[in-house]
Structures are given as structure tokens and as C-alpha cells.
Amino acid sequence: MEEYDMYEYDDEVLDTFLKKQTQLFSEEVADTPEAAEEFLEDCMAVVCKNIKEVRDYFDEAGSDISGMSDDELMDQSEVFAIADGRFLVVEG
Secondary structure, eight states, X not given: OOOOOTTOOOHHHHHHHHHHXXXXXXXXXXXXXXXXXXXXXXXXXXXXXXXXXXXXXXXXXXXXXXXXOHHHHHTSTTEEEOTXXXXXXXXX
């Protein structure tokens, strides 16, 4: 089992989620970094170092992503690209 950074949401992760949360949810679920952190903890969101870790995460979760390219995987609504190359995965 991979070691994902659950519950380690730094400012960049929180800011990204706050800015992009409507890609997954029909309305905003958080309006402050504190609320975002609490929400991400509640839904056990994970931070992956790269797209390979995102793919491994979905594989381990039993999602059928076998035919997806990395670009298609990055386009999934629950995958949030962070400016430094990491990814936040939020299961809505």
C-alpha cells in the first residue's frame, strides 16, 4: 500500500482546493482555508506527489482506470492539479 499524504494539507493545497472546488461540487463547500482543511480531512482527501501516485491510488481503490491516459486521469473532476506538480484527490 502506498503512503499518501492524508491530512497533510499545506497552504498551496488548501488554496488550490478553495479556488477549484466547483470542478467537483455544484456549490462551494468551504470558504476559508480552515473550512477547506476540515472538509478535506472529513472526506479523507489525499495528496499525491505525481500522476503515477494518482493512478496507483485509483487502482488500489478499485477504480477502473486501465484505459485512461495520464491526461484523462488529470481531467477527472476529483483530481486537482497543484501548481508544484502534486495532485489532490477528493472523493466527492
